[in-house]
Amino acid sequence: xxxxxxxSFFLFWxxxxxxxxxxxxxxxxxxxxxxxxxxxxHDPGNVADQGLPQSIDGYQQNDQVxxxxxxxxxxxxxxxxPDVAGWIPNVAEVVKNKLNEWGISKDNINIVGQSFxxxxxxEIANRLGGVNxxxxxxxxxxxxxxxxxxxxxxxxxxxWAFKSSLLGNxxxxxxxxxxxxxxLTGTNDQHNDVMGxxxxxxxxxFPTFGKLFSLDRMNGNDKPWSVEDNWFNYNEYEATxxxxxxxxxxxxxxxFRLDNGALVAY
Numbered sequence: 317x318x319x320x321x322x323x324s325f326f327l328f329w330x331x332x333x334x335x336x337x338x339x340x341x342x343x344x345x346x347x348x349x350x351x352x353x354x355x356x357x358h359d360p361g362n363v364a365d366q367g368l369p370q371s372i373d374g375y376q377q378n379d380q381v382x383x384x385x386x387x388x389x390x391x392x393x394x395x396x397x398p399d400v401a402g403w404i405p406n407v408a409e410v411v412k413n414k415l416n417e418w419g420i421s422k423d424n425i426n427i428v429g430q431s432f433x434x435x436x437x438x439e440i441a442n443r444l445g446g447v448n449x450x451x452x453x454x455x456x457x458x459x460x461x462x463x464x465x466x467x468x469x470x471x472x473x474x475x476w477a478f479k480s481s482l483l484g485n486x487x488x489x490x491x492x493x494x495x496x497x498x499x500l501t502g503t504n505d506q507h508n509d510v511m512g513x514x515x516x517x518x519x520x521x522f523p524t525f526g527k528l529f530s531l532d533r534m535n536g537n538d539k540p541w542s543v544e545d546n547w548f549n550y551n552e553y554e555a556t557x558x559x560x561x562x563x564x565x566x567x568x569x570x571x572f573r574l575d576n577g578a579l580v581a582y
Contacts, residue, residue, distance in 0.1 A: 332388035333410045336360075338369040338381040346419050348379040348426070351411070351440070355431025355456065356400055358508070359387035363430070366511035371519040372428065375531050384411055390432065398461030404432060408439030415444070422447050426531075427472075430511050431456045431483070438464040441471035449534045450475040452492060454484035454510045467491035474534045478514060479553075481506035490553070493536065497553045502561035513559045516566040 337344060338352070338360075350372050354363050360383040363369060373381045386407045390400055415425065426449040429437035434452035441447040442465070450472035456462070460483075468475040468491050477492035479485070480500055484507065489495045500506040500513060517529045528539070541554040558569040 332386075333407055334385045335382050335411060335414055336385070338364070338373055338383050341380075344380065344382070344418050344420075346421055346424060348376055348424050349420050350375075350379065350381045351384055351425065351427045351429075351437065352381060353384045353427065353429040353433030353436050354387065354390070355429070355433045355508075356390045356397060356460075358390065358430075360385050362508075363511060366509070367515040367519070368428065368511045371515040372531070375518075384433075384436070386436070401432065401435075401456075401461035404435050404462050405439050408436050408443060411436070412440050412443045415440075424448065427451065428453070430454060431507065432460070432462070434477075434488075435462050435464055438466070438468065438471060442466065446471050446473070448473050449531070450492070451514070452477040452489065453514055454478060454480045454498075454507050455488045457483055457485050458488070464488060464491075469493045474536070476534060478510055480510035480513070483507040494539075494554045497556040499556065499558040500561065501558070509561060512561070512564070513566055516559075517557075517568070 335351075350369075352360070352363060352369050352372065354360060360369075363383070369381050369383060373379075384407075386403075389403050389407065422444040425441075425444065425447040427437035427441060427447055428451040429435070430453040434455035437450060437452070441450060450468050452468055452475070455477065463485075468477055468488075470491075472493075475492040475494070477489040477495045478498050479489040479495065480498035498506075498510060498513065500509055503509045518531055527533070539554070555570060560567045
C-alpha cells in the first residue's frame with residue numbers, strides 16, 4: 317500500500333479529501349445519510365451533471381447527501397490507474413474517520429459509488445462493520461488494480477449493483493444482493509453514463525420502474541424476479557435493463573429472470 321512507504325504523501329493527500337453536503341448546508345448530523353462517491357477522472361461536479369445527487373436528495377425526510385471528493389487523487393493527468401487504485405483503502409479510512417467524528421451511526425449510512433467509487437464505498441462499509449444500503453454503479457474491472465476482499469452483500473443490509481460496460485466487473489457486481497445487467501445505447505460512455513441512467517431510474521421518470529427501483533424498495537420483498545442467494549444461480553443477473561439516451565433523457569426497456577431462469581418482458 318502506497319501510504320506504508322510514503323506516509324508524508326498520505327498526510328498531504330488526506331488534506332485534499334473533502335466531504336460536503338450536496339445542498340451546501342454545513343449542518344451535518346446523525347441522520348439518514350447518503351454518501352455519493354465518484355470514480356477515476358471525475359469529481360462531484362461530474363456526478364451532479366448526471367443528476368445523481370439530485371435524485372437521491374430529499375428521497376426521505378430529514379436525510380442528507382454527502383459528496384465525497386477525492387478528485388485530487390483521481391484526476392486523469394497522466395496518473396497510472398493502478399497507482400490511483402492503491403489509494404482506495406487510504407481514502408476510505410479518511411472518510412470513515414470523518415463519519416465517526418460527526419457521530420453518524422453506521423445504520424444511518426447509505427453508499428452510492430461509481431467505478432472506483434464503489435470500492436472506496438466497500439472499504440468504508442467494511443471498516444464501519446457494515447452500512448444500511450449500498451449501490452455499486454459499474455464497479456471497475458479488476459484490471460484497474462483493485463478488487464474488494466469481500467462481497468457487497470456482506471457489508472450492507474441490502475445492496476444493488478449495475479454492470480453497464482466492458483470497464484465494469486461482472487464478478488464483483490454479482491456479489492450484491494440484487495445485480496442488474498445494463499445495456500446503454502445513445503452514448504459512447506456507458507461506464508460513466510450509468511450514473512445518469514440510475515438517476516432517472518430512481519427519479520420515478522418511468523412509472524413501472526419507479527416502483528421497483530425506488531430507494532425504499534432496496535430489500536428482498538415482492539420483486540418480479542427471483543432474488544437468488546445460492547452458488548448454482550450465481551452467474552445470473554436478477555434483471556437486464558436497456559436504456560437509450562437522447563438529449564440527456566433516458567428511455568428504458570427491460571427483461572427479468574423468473575424462478576425458472578427464463579428472461580421475459582415486463
